[in-house]
Amino acid sequence: MVTIRDVAKESGFSSTTVSIVLNDAPLARYIPVVTKKRIERAAEKLGYRPNQFARSLRSKRSHTVGVMVFDMTDPYCTLVLRGIENTLYQASYLPILTDVHNERSRFERYLEMLLDRRIEGLIVLANWLFLDINLLADLEKSSIPTTLIGCELKGDSMSSVIVDNEVGGYAALEHLHSLGHRKIAFIRGPKTLADSSPRWRGIRKCTKERGLDIDNQLVVDLPDSRDPLSSFEAGQKLTEEFIKQKREFTALLAFDDMTAFGAIRALDKHGWRVPERCSVTGFDDVAASALCTPPLTTIRQPMEAMGAGAVGIVLEGINSVLEKREVAAQHRKVAPQLVVRDSTRKAG
Amino acid sequence: MVTIRDVAKESGFSSTTVSIVLNDAPLARYIPVVTKKRIERAAEKLGYRPNQFARSLRSKRSHTVGVMVFDMTDPYCTLVLRGIENTLYQASYLPILTDVHNERSRFERYLEMLLDRRIEGLIVLANWLFLDINLLADLEKSSIPTTLIGCELKGDSMSSVIVDNEVGGYAALEHLHSLGHRKIAFIRGPKTLADSSPRWRGIRKCTKERGLDIDNQLVVDLPDSRDPLSSFEAGQKLTEEFIKQKREFTALLAFDDMTAFGAIRALDKHGWRVPERCSVTGFDDVAASALCTPPLTTIRQPMEAMGAGAVGIVLEGINSVLEKREVAAQHRKVAPQLVVRDSTRKAG
DNA sequence: TCCCGAAGTTCGATTTAAATG
DNA sequence: GCATTTAAATCGAACTTCGGG
Incomplete structure (x- = not known):
């Protein structure tokens, strides 16, 4: 694996300079164009790809969002997931998908796994029964931006997107x-x-x-x-x-x-x-x-839009914590739409 | 965030000892039970959770598998995903889900993102058209255990699971x-x-x-x-x-x-x-x-079983590379099953 | 020699503080 | 002081080496 030090050696500069250039950090202003070019060419030549583990260790960011579905086989999930995926993609985030199979133990285990991975946000697709209020308590204390889809929870610890x-x-x-x-x-x-x-x-x-x-x-x-x-x-x-x-x-x-x-x-x-x-x-x-x-x-x-909306809220939340702003939870209620097909017709 | 050093301080031992005890490393054999107990209690008390970034940086392992779907909205996906998720869960792996929307550019971008995350294995759900052989070339050189579902590729660089x-x-x-x-x-x-x-x-x-x-x-x-x-x-x-x-x-x-x-x-x-x-x-x-x-x-x-089978193959592959064994690709062909319902009946 | 535990190095990138001309 | 570059510290865990009893 080619590291930043390899690029440093190849280009003849220190790894500090390489880092500054490749990340276009503020200090890059002071670095002459020739230097930048040389470093970029070296990186290109070696096929350098920064190690995300090292990066995340330093920055404490994972660029990852957890998606928790209560039952994947529910046909309701498909389009919502598509909306989630698509919006995360635009923002260069990646989703970790978990399916708790409506089981409490699985919910808890997955929640821990996701927290261990330092997900920056969480989206919960509570499509069907979601009785257990205690589960939500676990979520509340996780203190990462969380949005529930299909189930509203009053209060400002968790956002929600539901249909009207x-x-x-x-x-x-x-x-x-x-x-x-x-x-x-x-x-x-x-x-x-x-x-x-x-x-x-x-x-x-x-x-x-x-x-x-x-x-x-x-x-x-x-x-x-x-x-x-x-x-x-x-x-x-x-x-x-x-x-x-x-x-x-x-x-x-x-x-x-x-x-x-x-x-x-x-x-x-x-x-x-x-x-x-x-x-x-x-x-x-x-x-x-x-x-x-x-x-x-x-x-x-509007399932795809609901998924996209949930991601939007979570992304806002992530930016808020990065900038140490406080942001209250949002509760969006989206309008459904009558779709007339052939299973209904005039009476009589 | 509580680190291993905090646990060391709290328990009165060095971080080395803490690491050995909490991971139950080979050397843990030599550590007296009292020491272990003290360390475990300290970890418990502080709510210590090892930082996965640091761990992954060191071990070069992510415990993550990439799942690439060509079109999430294809109803074929749902059960396959369930099978994948469930089998990964048993093995304590987490899936990163990507949907390439049948677009080449998206495929390439996602593949890079997944590789950057150091996924240990890859499962590709090529459910519908998957014409572009060049895409597969990209995959081949990635050199991580890969299994295709729903599309066979002769040769031993990539495994496959298809229906007969x-x-x-x-x-x-x-x-x-x-x-x-x-x-x-x-x-x-x-x-x-x-x-x-x-x-x-x-x-x-x-x-x-x-x-x-x-x-x-x-x-x-x-x-x-x-x-x-x-x-x-x-x-x-x-x-x-x-x-x-x-x-x-x-x-x-x-x-x-x-x-x-x-x-x-x-x-x-x-x-x-x-x-x-x-x-x-x-x-x-x-x-x-x-x-x-x-x-x-x-x-x-048997979609769920196909998903599970693909994970099984990938997991084997992962273990093989860990142990530096060479393992040829597997090509499984599973039997479909006639399901008689009411859309057919005796002629005449 | 055997057991136990600690000090120090490593993983790879980022960033602070500081050194050059 | 300014533009340019870099040595060294840092993130947190794991492993290698070594010393004391």
Whole structure:
């Protein structure tokens, strides 16, 4: 491996000068162009690449950000990760990806590993259940800029980027209502999930504004679970129960896309064609929603932008600590967007 | 930050002794238990965590593996990444994730960044088009243990893990044939894609063994493209052309799941119900295949196992270079598996 | 000779302080 | 004092060598 000393020897200058020149440090102002040229040529010739370990040891910087996903297999992750990666790339940071598999022990172990690597920032993708408040305590004391995606934590120790669930819930119901649907079934999110209640609040807001009645017999909750696939199965089962109980409805508003997929499966099984016999809406707009037939009408979370936003906040935080500024946590709530596809149509 | 010297001071021993004890180095045999206890207690008390930069600088090891994905948004990635992550975790390695977005410049930049970080191994997920042989040359000279997933490169500089496309192609057609289908349409992979021809070879093998005729009018190729979504669109378009040309077929064998989704969309649009009027098979078994309705019959690539296998090979390689052993590249070909769901059924 | 522990060197780059003409 | 260059200290851990009992 060629070191700075090799370049010094080759160029005939000291390693100090080489360092100053190659880093274009302030002192480089005083160094004549010929010297610079000679040093640069020598570095080039030898193919010199500075050792990052030595550099980091000295500067205490890693140019690395930790990314912690709670369950990689959740389709929600993909685009968020893309947004994170792309924004880090622009800033010449590299991400260390960890997947805690919804396990506490794994979370703790990974957190220690990341801290040991002196990550300069941390992004946590708390996509699904994230019950354990104690975990967050561990995070708070880590004192590095941290941003949560998909889960808000009041207070100014940790930033967050979440979707505006209320607006999304409202938009979903508004869409169905304006298509003429009046008898609508609802599969709400799990009670312990933070997204569930604001999403429902948006729905209630819409019913009030539009004078729509909700039949309590047509409202069910997804059970608590840490497995993203479970909402598919639960969606299927709950929809099947609606049908077996001979409930009448012309549309079904599902908590998320997975639930909607499960619901569609159940409807299909009982000969209820979508959208002819029953319209279905989801939430998230995961990749599969555009791929399946009929493609799903859903509320899109701007996932790539959310990932990018989280990185932006973390990068700001990093710069703040470098300049010893104090910066309060940011809490961004981004607007979702109704995406109309073919799983919904006019009632009747 | 608490250093080893702080622990030395606190415990009353030298930093040498502290290092020996905390790392349980060979010399630790000679150190009395009381000394060890005192040192461990001091370290505990101060919350000492060794500085990884210093450690890496000395040991020249990073305990880090680079993971290079060609397009993160390809649904194929998710499970492979999970397999990679999980296996690295067991071995206490951390992955740096990079997504080259199918761009050459990005590939080169990321490769340099990873090399600068002194990654000990590299895993490349060449899921989709990976035409540029020159890129591989860059990789070869990097001289760190490298494994390609989804693309084989003969020679012993780089290992690979691929699915047995021939077996998969064979299994797909065998399934359709044994359901009684005789008029089958085929959407083959892009000509430039390495997977395409062995998959087709498997299909031809099956036709020969079973005496099945293939109508050349019912065989088309996916166009070349770097975008994974394009195979959805192409699948849709090509299927539509089959229909418009009034070709008769009772089953369609698609190159991959994305293509199959596109085909199903086209069939549905023209009132050809799946599977009643036409059976459809895919290849890969991406997450969406189990979620859509009808769920897709497909050939599953054991993606998680492939990711795990690639890590295994890389880890072996790392150990080999540590022990200065020479180890030839491995080329693993894993068997795919037919997954029968509801998009196929008996003909007639 | 055997055990235990410490002093000093090394890894490679950055930076401070200081020496040249 | 100015422009130009450099010796030496530093970052934190690990390993080699050596000395005392």
